[in-house]
Amino acid sequence: MWRTGGIPVNPCGNFKGPYRPMIPRRPTSADVAARAGVSRTTVSFVLNGRDDAISAATRERVIDAARQLGYHPHAPARQLAGGTSQTIGLVLRQSPEQVAGDALLAETLRGMTAAARLGGYRVILEALEPKGGRYADLLRSGRTDGLVVSGPRVDDPDLRDIVRDRFPVVLQGSLPDLDVTSVDVDNRAGAKGAVEHLISLGHRRIGCITNAPLAYTAASDRLAGYRAALRAANIEPRPEWVVEAAFDPQSGHRAMAELLDRGPLDAVFIASDVVAFGALGALRAARLRVPEDISVVGFDDIPLAGFLDPPLTTVRLPAYELGHAVATALLDRIANPAAPRRTLLPTELVVRSSTGLPRSATVARRAH
Numbered sequence: 001m002w003r004t005g006g007i008p009v010n011p012c013g014n015f016k017g018p019y020r021p022m023i024p025r026r027p028t029s030a031d032v033a034a035r036a037g038v039s040r041t042t043v044s045f046v047l048n049g050r051d052d053a054i055s056a057a058t059r060e061r062v063i064d065a066a067r068q069l070g071y072h073p074h075a076p077a078r079q080l081a082g083g084t085s086q087t088i089g090l091v092l093r094q095s096p097e098q099v100a101g102d103a104l105l106a107e108t109l110r111g112m113t114a115a116a117r118l119g120g121y122r123v124i125l126e127a128l129e130p131k132g133g134r135y136a137d138l139l140r141s142g143r144t145d146g147l148v149v150s151g152p153r154v155d156d157p158d159l160r161d162i163v164r165d166r167f168p169v170v171l172q173g174s175l176p177d178l179d180v181t182s183v184d185v186d187n188r189a190g191a192k193g194a195v196e197h198l199i200s201l202g203h204r205r206i207g208c209i210t211n212a213p214l215a216y217t218a219a220s221d222r223l224a225g226y227r228a229a230l231r232a233a234n235i236e237p238r239p240e241w242v243v244e245a246a247f248d249p250q251s252g253h254r255a256m257a258e259l260l261d262r263g264p265l266d267a268v269f270i271a272s273d274v275v276a277f278g279a280l281g282a283l284r285a286a287r288l289r290v291p292e293d294i295s296v297v298g299f300d301d302i303p304l305a306g307f308l309d310p311p312l313t314t315v316r317l318p319a320y321e322l323g324h325a326v327a328t329a330l331l332d333r334i335a336n337p338a339a340p341r342r343t344l345l346p347t348e349l350v351v352r353s354s355t356g357l358p359r360s361a362t363v364a365r366r367a368h
Contacts, residue, residue: 027069035065088116088330089144090172091135092127093151098247099127103274103302104319108172111323112148119331121145130215134158139167146330148172153215166337170330172322173217174342181333181340183326187218190315190347191225194297195269197313197349199233202358203267203295206230207241209255209279211272211299214244222271222299241265245275252278260286266358267295273302273314280308291356301350310353318345 029047033040038058045054046062065071090112092099099105109123116123124144126135136158138144146168149159152175162169163180171182198206208226212219227237240262245251252275259265260282270276276298283290290296290310298305298314305312322345329343 027071029071031069032062032065032071035069036061038062084145085143086121087124087144088112088121088327088334089124089126089135089138089147091138091147091149092125093130093149093153093156094127094247095129096127101248101274103304104300104317107319108150108323111320111325112327113323115324115327115331121331123327136162136167139169146170146334148326148330151212151216151218152178154217155215168330168334168337170326170333172326174221175217179340181329181342183322183329183343184218184345185317185322185347186344187221187347188225188228190299190317190349191222191269191271192229193225193347193349194299194313194315195226195229196232197351198267198269198295198297198355199229199235201267201295201355204235204358205241205264205266206235207243207259207265207268209252209259209268209270209275210242210244211270211275212245212247219244219271226269226271245270245272245278247272247274249274249278249281252276253282255279256282257286260288265294267297267355269297269299271299273298273300273305273312276312276314277304277308290354293359295355295358297355305350306352308354313352313355314350316348316350318347321345 029040029043033043036043036058038061042054042058043062043066046059047066090109092102092105094102109125113123126138128135130153135147139147139162147162148170149156150172152159152171152173154175159169159175160178163178169180171178171180172184174182174184195206208223210219210223214220214223223242230237241259243255243258245255252270252272255275256268256279259268268279270279276296280290280296283294283296288294296312298312299317301314301316305314325343325345332338
């Protein structure tokens with residue numbers, strides 16, 4: 001028999017109807033029960049971990065039969081039987097475009113999934129516009145056993161609702177007025193150290209471009225660290241030295257152009273490497289050299305930061321460790337609803353070629 005376009009015909013051209021490939025039948029719990037010589041109820045109890053009253057020999061027969069047949073319990077059925085989904089969710093309060101541009105998300109997810117697998121869980125990702133869409137139904141419907149909410153906002157009613165109702169939830173970030181477990185990097189200390197580095201070089205007119213709108217606590221914490229470093233050096237922070245960006249290079253380009261319009265600067269702290277990419281483009285457009293005319297410090301130490309021209313001085317964020325820690329905290333919260341706790345992971349300043357002495361000091365040194 002010949003086939004034309006997936007439809008079998010015989011050599012004489014007689015039409016035989018559409019070709020339907022044979023699909024192997026999926027083994028069922030009844031097949032496992034028959035092979036093990038037990039009831040389907042016993043199979044269900046063993047494979048869903050509810051086998052305390054079943055002998056070790058019977059349990060072993062059921063497991064061996066399931067393995068030989070290649071049988072895997074249907075996930076919704078397991079959820080009904082055991083009351084859990086064995087799934088945790090990661091909620092990102094960002095637009096899909098912002099998520100796509102998150103250069104550290106893959107490493108954070110790698111840490112989360114590694115920790116989740118150790119506990120027998122998997123991870124699903126839910127990206128929602130900052131002020132659109134709801135995610136509480138992921139918990140209320142039982143599709144996940146707990147949620148990590150990344151980049152929490154102060155104006156997020158869903159988050160406050162599920163915390164109030166005592167669902168398992170952990171923040172990747174922090175909200176000081178919310179009684180909930182959180183895991184974060186020390187954004188304030190990291191930003192403060194970056195600006196102290198600029199001050200130690202002799203810079204005094206230091207601008208700041210935030211990584212995101214200040215409704216995000218990470219953005220407000222990094223701005224607070226910037227201001228704390230200036231005040232500790234007896235430099236009064238000026239409102240015109242600060243411009244908000246919004247995660248992406250385009251917002252960084254606009255913010256840097258706005259800062260330059262407001263007056264001269266010696267240096268700028270940019271609270272995101274991705275945002276810094278756009279800011280560096282604005283500096284090139286203004287024919288300003290980095291670091292000869294203006295020094296630049298970023299935040300995150302994404303993989304491309306060390307390959308820019310010049311390589312970017314930045315604050316290294318431990319993305320894998322952050323993901324691992326937040327997933328571990330959520331699994332602990334699911335197993336034992338203990339008192340909320342806050343974990344802060346340290347950051348590290350990585351000094352590269354985008355920072356140097358102020359222009360006046362460079363000129364004076366050359367003259368000498």
